[in-house]
Amino acid sequence: MNAVVKQDAPTRRNVHMRWLVNGEEVDVSFAPYKTLLEVLREDLGLTGTKHGCELGECGACAVLVDGEPLLACLALAVECEGRAIETVEGLARGPELHPLQSAFADLGAAQCGYCTPGILMTAKALLEHEPNPSRERIKDAISGNLCRCTGYQQIFEAIEEAAERMKDSVR
Amino acid sequence: MSVKQRFDVVGKPRRRVDGRAKVTGQTRFADDIVLLRMLHCKLLRSPHPHALIRSIDVARAQAHPGVRLVITGKDFPITFGILPVTQDEYPLAPEHVRYVGDPIAAVIAKDEQTAFEALDLIEVKYQPLATIGTPEEALATDEPRIHGYSERGNIHRLQAFEFGDVEQALAESDHVFEDVFFFEGNTHLPIEQHAAVAALDPDGKLTLWSSTQVPHYVHRALARTLQMPAAHIRVIACPNGGGFGGKTDICNHEIVVAKAALTLGRPVKICLTREEVFYMHRGRHPVLMKLRTGATKDGKLTGMHLQTLVDGGGYGSYGVASTFYTGALQTVTYELPRYKFDACRVFTNKPPCGPKRGHGTPQPRFGQEVQLDKIAERLGLDPAEFRLNIVAKPHSLTANWLKIGTIGLAECIRQVVERSDWKKKFRELPDGRGVGIACSSYLCGAGLPIYWNKMPQSGVQLLLDRSGQVTVFCGATEVGQGSDDVLVAVVAEVLGVDPFDVRCVTGDTGITPVDLGSYSSRVTVMMGNAAIQAAERLRELLADAAAEQLGVSPERLAFARARVFLAEDPSKGVSFREAVEVAEAKFGTLGAVGSYTPPKAPGKYKGAGVGPSPAYSYTACVVEVEVDKSTGWITVPKIWIAHDIGRSINPVLVRGQVEGSVYMGLGEALMEEQVFRRLPPKLSNAFVHKIPSMLEYKSLTSLDMPEVVTMLVEDPDPNCPFGAKEAGQGPLLPVMPALANAIYDAIGVRIDELPITPDKVLKALELKAKGLTPRVGPDRFPNVPYPEPMLVPPPWEGGDGNAIKEPGKSPLKKRTEAVAS
Numbered sequence: 004m005n006a007v008v009k010q011d012a013p014t015r016r017n018v019h020m021r022w023l024v025n026g027e028e029v030d031v032s033f034a035p036y037k038t039l040l041e042v043l044r045e046d047l048g049l050t051g052t053k054h055g056c057e058l059g060e061c062g063a064c065a066v067l068v069d070g071e072p073l074l075a076c077l078a079l080a081v082e083c084e085g086r087a088i089e090t091v092e093g094l095a096r097g098p099e100l101h102p103l104q105s106a107f108a109d110l111g112a113a114q115c116g117y118c119t120p121g122i123l124m125t126a127k128a129l130l131e132h133e134p135n136p137s138r139e140r141i142k143d144a145i146s147g148n149l150c151r152c153t154g155y156q157q158i159f160e161a162i163e164e165a166a167e168r169m170k171d172s173v174r
Numbered sequence: 175m176s177v178k179q180r181f182d183v184v185g186k187p188r189r190r191v192d193g194r195a196k197v198t199g200q201t202r203f204a205d206d207i208v209l210l211r212m213l214h215c216k217l218l219r220s221p222h223p224h225a226l227i228r229s230i231d232v233a234r235a236q237a238h239p240g241v242r243l244v245i246t247g248k249d250f251p252i253t254f255g256i257l258p259v260t261q262d263e264y265p266l267a268p269e270h271v272r273y274v275g276d277p278i279a280a281v282i283a284k285d286e287q288t289a290f291e292a293l294d295l296i297e298v299k300y301q302p303l304a305t306i307g308t309p310e311e312a313l314a315t316d317e318p319r320i321h322g323y324s325e326r327g328n329i330h331r332l333q334a335f336e337f338g339d340v341e342q343a344l345a346e347s348d349h350v351f352e353d354v355f356f357f358e359g360n361t362h363l364p365i366e367q368h369a370a371v372a373a374l375d376p377d378g379k380l381t382l383w384s385s386t387q388v389p390h391y392v393h394r395a396l397a398r399t400l401q402m403p404a405a406h407i408r409v410i411a412c413p414n415g416g417g418f419g420g421k422t423d424i425c426n427h428e429i430v431v432a433k434a435a436l437t438l439g440r441p442v443k444i445c446l447t448r449e450e451v452f453y454m455h456r457g458r459h460p461v462l463m464k465l466r467t468g469a470t471k472d473g474k475l476t477g478m479h480l481q482t483l484v485d486g487g488g489y490g491s492y493g494v495a496s497t498f499y500t501g502a503l504q505t506v507t508y509e510l511p512r513y514k515f516d517a518c519r520v521f522t523n524k525p526p527c528g529p530k531r532g533h534g535t536p537q538p539r540f541g542q543e544v545q546l547d548k549i550a551e552r553l554g555l556d557p558a559e560f561r562l563n564i565v566a567k568p569h570s571l572t573a574n575w576l577k578i579g580t581i582g583l584a585e586c587i588r589q590v591v592e593r594s595d596w597k598k599k600f601r602e603l604p605d606g607r608g609v610g611i612a613c614s615s616y617l618c619g620a621g622l623p624i625y626w627n628k629m630p631q632s633g634v635q636l637l638l639d640r641s642g643q644v645t646v647f648c649g650a651t652e653v654g655q656g657s658d659d660v661l662v663a664v665v666a667e668v669l670g671v672d673p674f675d676v677r678c679v680t681g682d683t684g685i686t687p688v689d690l691g692s693y694s695s696r697v698t699v700m701m702g703n704a705a706i707q708a709a710e711r712l713r714e715l716l717a718d719a720a721a722e723q724l725g726v727s728p729e730r731l732a733f734a735r736a737r738v739f740l741a742e743d744p745s746k747g748v749s750f751r752e753a754v755e756v757a758e759a760k761f762g763t764l765g766a767v768g769s770y771t772p773p774k775a776p777g778k779y780k781g782a783g784v785g786p787s788p789a790y791s792y793t794a795c796v797v798e799v800e801v802d803k804s805t806g807w808i809t810v811p812k813i814w815i816a817h818d819i820g821r822s823i824n825p826v827l828v829r830g831q832v833e834g835s836v837y838m839g840l841g842e843a844l845m846e847e848q849v850f851r852r853l854p855p856k857l858s859n860a861f862v863h864k865i866p867s868m869l870e871y872k873s874l875t876s877l878d879m880p881e882v883v884t885m886l887v888e889d890p891d892p893n894c895p896f897g898a899k900e901a902g903q904g905p906l907l908p909v910m911p912a913l914a915n916a917i918y919d920a921i922g923v924r925i926d927e928l929p930i931t932p933d934k935v936l937k938a939l940e941l942k943a944k945g946l947t948p949r950v951g952p953d954r955f956p957n958v959p960y961p962e963p964m965l966v967p968p969p970w971e972g973g974d975g976n977a978i979k980e981p982g983k984s985p986l987k988k989r990t991e992a993v994a995s
Contacts, residue, residue: 036287050206051199053415055365056448060868063365091199100197108193111826114834115654116196117203117366117415142876149868151365151416152654153830154837155879 020084024049025093031080039083040064040075043090051091051120055149062148065121066090072125074147091120094127102168103127103161112161114152122148126162135166182734183667184896187826190659191673192413192652204385204412205369209441212371213242215431216289216444218279218296219453220271223307223523223861224320225300227269227278234295235281240288243438244296245430246279254395256388256423256528258625260490262321265399265429271300272320272488273525274862275453277426282434282442305523305861307850309462309485310956312520320488320521326959330486330519331494334963334981335501335781337573338512338971343477347468351549354464355541356927356952357910359485360846361457362530363873366415368454369445370428372435380436381408381684384428387421387651388691391624393683395424396432407432408684414653414692418838419529421653422693423456423491452866456528457848459496459519460485461537464955465545473553473560477512480504480538483958484519484527491528493519495624495784499534502785504542505572507583507615507792508564512968513573516960523861524850529693531838531903535616536910540928543612543911547918556600557915558591558611561794573968575777575975576785582818582889583613583792589885594796594814601919606801610915613794616904618820618894619696621772621786630769632700633687636665636708638716638764642736642751644669644676646708649689650701651681655902656827657697663823664702664895668709669716670733671750687767695900698823699788700770702895707768715764719757720748773893778975779966788893791900792818795836795908799916803939806932808844808917813909816885820899825886831901832884837874839909845872845929926951 017032024047033046040057043049043066055061057076064075067089094101103123106112113119122145129136129144136144141162142155150158195201232244247268255261267278279296283289303318306328316327324330344350370384380402386392389411397404414421427444434442446454462483468476482500486493501515532539550557566572568581590611591597599609623631635647646665652658658678666673679686689701713733720738721728724746732741739747748756758764775786796814801807813836822828848871851864865871890897910928918924923938926949934950942948962981967973 034287044206045208048208050202050208053203053366054205055367055415056868058448058867058869060448061365091197095198100194104194104197107197109189109826111190111830113193113196114656114827114830115364115366115414115416116192116201117364117654119196120199123197142879146875146877149365149873149875151363151418151838151873152834154833154835154882155876156833156882157826157830158876 018081022083023087025089033080035081037080038076039078039080042080043075049090049092053117053120062125063118063121065124065148067124067128070128070131072128089124091123094123102172103165106161106165106168110161110164111157112153118148118150122150122158130166130169134169181667182670183663183673184823185821185825188673188824190656190824190827191662191678192658201413203366203415204371204383205445207371207383209371209373212441212443213282213284213438214286214289215280215282215434215442216286216293217277217427217430218293220274220276220278221860222271222300222302223274223305224303225271226303227267227271228299228301230279231297232279235292238292238295240284241281241292242284243282243434244279245433249433250399250429252399252401254399254424254429255490256391256492256624257490257494259494262323262490263426265426273523274860275450275525276488280430280434282438307522307852307861309483309520309522312522313956313958320523324521328521330490330521331497332961333497333517333781334961335574335966336514336963337966338968340477340479340512340514343512344466344468347476348471349469349552350466351469351545352466353541353545353548353926354952354955355544357461357537357540358847358849358928359458359460359527360842361452361455361848361871362418362420363868363871364414364416364418364420367446367448367451368421368425368427369443370431371441371443372431373441374435374439379406379408380432381410382428382432383410383412385414385421386411386428387414387417387653387693389651389681389683390649390688390690392424392428396429399429400432400436408682411651411681414651417653417692418531419533419693420456422691423528425454448868449866452863453525455487455525455848456491458530459527459534461500462952462955463538463541465541467545467549469549469553471553473555473563475508475510475564478504478510479514481516481955481958481960482518482538483956484517486519486521487524487526488521489526491526493527496527496529496534498781498784500538502574503535503615504538505574506576506578506790507566507613509566510573514963516963518958518960531835532616532906533694536907539614539907540911543908544914544926547610547915558587558596561613562587571776571969574785575782575969577776579789579893580820580889580891581792582887583794585887586792586794586816586818587613589816589887590794590796590814593883593885596796606803606920607799608916608918608920609796609798610912610919611794611796612908612911612915613792614904614907615790615792616900616907617694617787618699618789618791618900619772619787620694621775622783623690630704630771631696632689632704632770634701634704634708634768635687636712636766638712638754640755640758642754644671645679646676646705647679647686648701648705649681649683649686650697651692653692655692655831656824657692657701659827660698660702660823661705664705665709668706668713671736695903698898698900699894702898704768704770706895708766711766711768712764715761716753716757719760720753723748723756776975779964779977780980781964782975789820789891789899791904793905793908795912797909797912797916799913799920801917801920801935803921806935808930808932808935810840810880810913812881812883814883815905816887817901817905818887818889818899819901820891820894821888821897822886823896823898828886828901829884832905833882835903835905836882836909837879839906840913841874843910843913843928843930845931847929923948924951
């Protein structure tokens with residue numbers, strides 16, 4: 004151990020655990036004060052998940068934990084042992100985009116693209132629960148995800164388009 | 175300009191070229207950059223709105239485990255500022271802090287947490303000074319001065335221009351309208367917080383990655399403040415996670431991490447917290463304004479006198495330009511024979527204001543369009559018809575010597591009237607429901623660069639190689655608006671290839687030609703024209719070589735679908751790749767550059783540099799509202815907006831820009847405000863930001879957003895690439911006044927200030943119930959010591975674009991003669 008580590012408080016020593024991230028088991032080691040968001044971005048290199056406030060206000064960091072949307076900036080990483088975590092990096096199947104991703108790209112639902120990963124994950128959870136949501140349900144589902152670029156119209160349309168494309172692929 | 179009439183790429187709805195990266199989370203924003211041995215930086219910011227720094231002791235912070243460096247103002251002797259006339263900021267304030275949040279020291283440590291902890295260990299002794307919180311206080315308080323260089327006391331800048339005798343025009347008018355309006359300040363709130371990473375390259379040079387809209391200006395500021403040759407500095411603008419003008423200034427933290435990386439020889443990163451982004455600000459200036467406008471009884475405007483009082487905050491930023499812009503564009507929408515404009519920007523102890531979407535023009539636009547609504551009512555005219563009747567003439571000059579090109583405004587008005595069913599709704603909807611209309615115009619790029627020079631404002635370089643690969647380089651900055659897509663589309667259109675086959679490298683001062691940045695809605699027009707020039711130069715070489723191969727003359731060849739072929743017989747031709755091969759064999763390695771400089775503006779008076787643009791975009795908007803008279807709550811079910819885009823390069827993106835503008839404008843109209851409050855004396859009496867969080871700074875969510883009907887009016891402008899105008903800023907402008915006008919139609923009250931909140935609606939309804947004037951807004955306009963105006967005759971009064979009288983100078987003999995002739 005070098006001198007710097009010796010001076011660190013015990014609470015700063017890394018904890019080790021095993022997570023299921025995007026369908027793969029990963030061993031992760033991180034400082035125990037870190038949030039899920041910080042561990043995803045800083046310790047696992049999954050920088051696709053974004054941050055806009057770190058206070059649970061903007062929705063940019065939404066990921067799926069056990070299939071449900073969760074603001075990663077408000078979740079302590081130590082609470083995630085054994086949970087299944089899905090991030091935007093896990094959406095595509097190999098080179099093939101998820102229907103939400105292709106619809107967002109085609110219909111202008113991603114302008115700067117910064118809120119996009121959080122909205123994609125939130126919309127994925129919505130479509131898994133409700134394959135054919137109304138416009139009102141879509142508005143409601145993403146009301147915790149702020150977007151400053153689009154005015155939301157093209158996002159609503161992309162989610163509706165993705166729902167159609169997913170139905171077609173099921174048929 | 176390209177002569178091509180039929181387009182293969184332009185005008186077709188397409189997935190943007192960077193769309194896949196954005197939906198897979200692979201777009202690399204500044205905070206996504208992780209470098210080996212990277213350290214982290216945090217800034218210590220002033221808790222006082224106005225104070226002198228007596229001492230800073232960094233010894234304890236420096237000794238904290240994990241801290242690698244602590245720097246303060248003494249490490250930065252040289253000031254910076256975006257405008258050459260206001261180089262008034264230090265990277266870290268050495269002795270004088272001017273707002274709560276002014277950075278004074280920086281800690282660089284092994285991780286963010288350690289740096290954050292060490293901030294607490296820096297001991298600073300302050301001597302608080304009296305706080306100047308409002309423009310009125312600034313006007314009344316000469317000492318203490320926030321800046322020594324201000325024109326007088328705390329008045330930063332005074333400007334006054336008169337284009338024709340406005341008092342005479344008003345005296346001869348059938349009606350004169352006088353109104354005072356207030357537009358509260360608000361901020362950009364990009365979802366991405368500003369971040370920057372600085373590192374030394376293996377050869378010892380410096381690279382800075384930053385979420386900036388203006389890498390070229392950051393490059394210049396780093397060379398100045400770090401006293402290094404610019405050639406040893408490379409600034410890379412990462413794609414911005416939203417900018418809206420909030421990343422167009424030089425930021426303290428960019429210079430601080432650069433200095434730290436140079437000192438330590440290791441990469442250093444900073445990412446601002448959301449609270450810090452509110453302090454960084456540079457957002458919409460709060461503006462109090464008075465408009466006096468004359469009209470004839472049949473609805474023609476005769477003259478306007480506009481006075482603005484602009485609350486600048488603690489530093490100059492873009493403020494001198496912002497202040498000019500509170501008056502510069504009042505003349506380009508409607509015919510206005512005479513115009514007078516007085517402006518005053520003051521310093522106050524608040525985060526500096528600067529450019530936000532619409533830069534200085536939304537505030538007077540709000541006042542003007544609400545006043546036009548009042549004028550129409552008094553004259554008994556339909557406000558849409560009234561506006562149609564006074565739309566400025568295409569290809570004309572304005573009273574303040576701006577050259578207008580095409581104007582699609584009349585068609586925009588007709589379309590929103592038609593689609594919204596205006597004639598059946600206006601003054602016809604039941605009590606509590608109403609519609610309002612407003613129009614606007616905006617620049618397609620500022621005519622002059624920020625620092626005086628004669629060089630192009632945008633440069634593009636193109637490379638072709640024998641594999642058929644096309645690579646385009648440009649300093650333009652992708653902030654989400656789709657500038658990379660425009661660049662690629664333009665090149666693909668000219669060369670007849672698929673956009674997906676063009677590689678694009680942008681926003682990197684180390685390898686791309688200079689483009690001044692993503693501000694003033696300049697990118698499509700300036701970068702687009704430069705790209706066309708470069709691509710046409712290469713197309714000429716390809717055509718020459720391919721024609722020789724085919725045994726025809728080059729002018730008979732067409733370029734489309736990755737082929738070069740005989741226009742009258744498409745079966746006779748070669749593939750694009752083959753054309754490149756024969757051209758490379760004939761001419762050697764293939765490359766070309768293009769550049770763009772806007773046309774020279776006709777105005778010659780001092781101050782004429784703000785306002786000219788290669789073209790102006792126009793917008794008309796109808797807003798429908800429902801007002802709950804018991805709560806004052808405002809619901810907006812639907813908005814119709816028509817935008818004169820000239821021509822859409824990619825209609826998917828244009829629509830996104832228009833609807834994003836509607837969204838942001840509606841937020842400013844209903845709820846967004848950057849406001850401040852004094853803490854009670856027992857807590858320090860400091861003047862602090864009321865709501866530095868995303869939760870408390872209200873903005874529209876998906877649930878608040880109305881349905882938007884977007885119409886694009888295409889009237890190609892000859893100065894623009896394929897005729898394409900801007901779309902990113904202009905469509906924001908009419909939303910706020912259209913909403914205010916709709917509220918009047920719904921419940922008969924005037925709210926002459928923004929935002930229009932339920933409490934203001936209730937207050938106005940209360941006044942109405944008491945039989946008093948049903949209006950909420952500023953009561954008076956303070957006595958501002960505006961100077962004598964510079965007199966500039968408008969074009970139709972014999973002027974030549976020069977002033978005939980400048981304040982403090984005797985009348986200019988030569989120019990007077992010129993006017994008389």
